[in-house]
Amino acid sequence: MPPTIQWVDGRIALVDQTALPDLHVVTVGTVEELIDAIRRLAVRGAPALGAAGALGVALAARTLAGYELAAAAAKLAEARPTAVNLAVGVRRALAAAGSGPEAVLAAAREMLAEDVAACHAIGRRGAALLGELLGPGPLRLHTHCNAGALACVDWGTALGVVRSLHEQGRVEYVVADETRPLLQGSRITAVELAELGVPHRVVVDGAGPSIIARGLVDAVVVGADRIAANGDVANKIGTYPLALAAARAGIPFVVAAPESTVDPGTPDGAAIEIEERAAEEVLVIGGTRFTPPDTAAWNPAFDVTSADLVTAIVTENRVWRPRG
Numbered sequence: 001m002p003p004t005i006q007w008v009d010g011r012i013a014l015v016d017q018t019a020l021p022d023l024h025v026v027t028v029g030t031v032e033e034l035i036d037a038i039r040r041l042a043v044r045g046a047p048a049l050g051a052a053g054a055l056g057v058a059l060a061a062r063t064l065a066g067y068e069l070a071a072a073a074a075k076l077a078e079a080r081p082t083a084v085n086l087a088v089g090v091r092r093a094l095a096a097a098g099s100g101p102e103a104v105l106a107a108a109r110e111m112l113a114e115d116v117a118a119c120h121a122i123g124r125r126g127a128a129l130l131g132e133l134l135g136p137g138p139l140r141l142h143t144h145c146n147a148g149a150l151a152c153v154d155w156g157t158a159l160g161v162v163r164s165l166h167e168q169g170r171v172e173y174v175v176a177d178e179t180r181p182l183l184q185g186s187r188i189t190a191v192e193l194a195e196l197g198v199p200h201r202v203v204v205d206g207a208g209p210s211i212i213a214r215g216l217v218d219a220v221v222v223g224a225d226r227i228a229a230n231g232d233v234a235n236k237i238g239t240y241p242l243a244l245a246a247a248r249a250g251i252p253f254v255v256a257a258p259e260s261t262v263d264p265g266t267p268d269g270a271a272i273e274i275e276e277r278a279a280e281e282v283l284v285i286g287g288t289r290f291t292p293p294d295t296a297a298w299n300p301a302f303d304v305t306s307a308d309l310v311t312a313i314v315t316e317n318r319v320w321r322p323r324g
């Protein structure tokens, strides 16, 4: 798999995640094209969005400066509202604008390198935590959406934990929710797990909680799009039912995310803006509409899991137990 996102000859090259499991790399050369790629989820996942934000400002800084650059950066930061990393990446690159376009690109590249290092640290720390909580035996893990290399610059957060455990021969299998409506679990997580040789099964989202209740899972490990100051976690819609099921079953519910996903400016989950996406994503499957023509849909892209349901949040720097 080529890198999720990289700077190539003055453009941003992305694995087009709408095409997976088919592999297409697309390049974007303007902020408008990048915003379109973000909105249609060609690039997605909180850390990858942070990288996109930073590289997008580097793109803009080649032709814009001052107020015009700030305006383009603001538009980019608003392309998707829930994952805080996008705005963090934009801000970080923009802070270097006073020193010229090369400095902006250097800041963006530094951020990408830091993300890779953070994911490796999260993987190691998360694997060690699960060893402490559950012992050394092979683990049956459950994940939702995609928090792998394709959601980051490389390696992954929740799947980074899986990878660290797999390297130690400590993964029996991974249950991957298919993740309706856009199937990040089937189309992206399953592709990554297959490539890594990790035994896995995809289940429909509705099956996840009962699979946990049946005792088929030892721990749930997911990523996050924004973590509030009190430890409430926004992640892909369908995460919350897994957290409830994990609490009921008495198994760990672990969130793996870089510090850049923790937003001290958001006091709690109620303050997190949940992206509402087009109804067609729910109503139309593979080009066919399965509902009566006048049926409407709600399509919230994320949900909030309250801190009391979270066993631990693992970042590159710490294991945070928000419920004490």
Ligand code: MRU
Pocket (backbone or CB within 6 Å): 041, 044, 045, 046, 047, 083, 144, 145, 146, 147, 148, 151, 152, 156, 157, 158, 184, 222, 223, 224, 225, 235, 236, 237, 301
């Ligand atoms: O809508 P998406 O695909 O961008 O949602 C992604 C998720 O919810 C991921 O779980 C989250 O960003 C963590 S990625 C390491």
